[in-house]
Amino acid sequence: METTLKINPTADTPKDETFMDILSPHGANIILGEQTAESLVIPLEPSPTTMFGPRGACLVAEDGPLWVCDTGHHRLLGWKHRPETDGQPADWVIGQPDFSHEGQNAKGTPQANTVSVPTGICVCGEGLAVADAWNHRVLIWKNCLKIIIFLRISS
Numbered sequence: 483m484e485t486t487l488k489i490n491p492t493a494d495t496p497k498d499e500t501f502m503d504i505l506s507p508h509g510a511n512i513i514l515g516e517q518t519a520e521s522l523v524i525p526l527e528p529s530p531t532t533m534f535g536p537r538g539a540c541l542v543a544e545d546g547p548l549w550v551c552d553t554g555h556h557r558l559l560g561w562k563h564r565p566e567t568d569g570q571p572a573d574w575v576i577g578q579p580d581f582s583h584e585g586q587n588a589k590g591t592p593q594a595n596t597v598s599v600p601t602g603i604c605v606c607g608e609g610l611a612v613a614d615a616w617n618h619r620v621l622i623w624k625n626c627l628k629i630i631i632f633l634r635i636s637s
Contacts, residue, residue, distance in 0.1 A: 513568045514550070528555045528584040530571035538602040538613070549610065551600040555584040558600060558612060592617045 515533035516526060526532040534554030541548050546563040550572075560574035575581050577597040578588050587596040602613035610623045 512565050512570075514565055514570065528552075528557070528578070528582055530559075530573075530575075530581045531569050533559070534584075538600065540603045540605055540610075542605050549603050551603050551612065553599055553601055556586050556588075556597055556599065557584065558597065558603065586616065592619075594621070597621070 515531070515536060526534050528534075532555075533550065533552045535552075536550050537553040538551035539548065540550075541564060544564070546561055546565075548561040548564055550559045552559050555578070557575055557577035559572035560576070561570065562573045572581070576595065577600070578584060583589075586598040587593065590596065592598065597612065597614045598616035599614070600612050601615045604611050606622070608625055612621045614621050
């Protein structure tokens with residue numbers, strides 16, 4: 483099966499790059515989460531490096547942070563900076579008490595800090611919005627960018 487990469491040829495690009503240099507048909511530069519085909523259908527133990535059915539990601543700025551909906555583990559994973567190596571562990575977890583736990587609503591009832599099947603994530607102004615599918619809601623953190631700037635300065 484051949485994959486076709488559709489790119490707008492009228493968009494601006496640096497003079498020394500071609501459109502095929504931007505998105506390689508050979509695949510991604512960095513892979514986060516599981517990298518071996520043998521474990522693709524087996525639920526993975528939650529950790530800072532594993533994901534189970536991620537369904538949404540949002541790179542806030544060119545150098546990060548990066549947020550991912552780890553849908554099957556019912557959590558959000560965050561990296562302070564855009565990951566630069568395969569399998570780079572996440573820095574933050576939202577929706578679970580720590581990186582090693584999983585379960586809908588952290589195995590409790592829905593709260594403002596839990597999720598059940600998060601499926602989409604985006605930055606909106608200074609906030610972060612998450613589609614929390616099985617709780618039938620959208621969660622919005624209003625000052626997400628201010629918190630991230632503070633964390634960067636303090637780290």
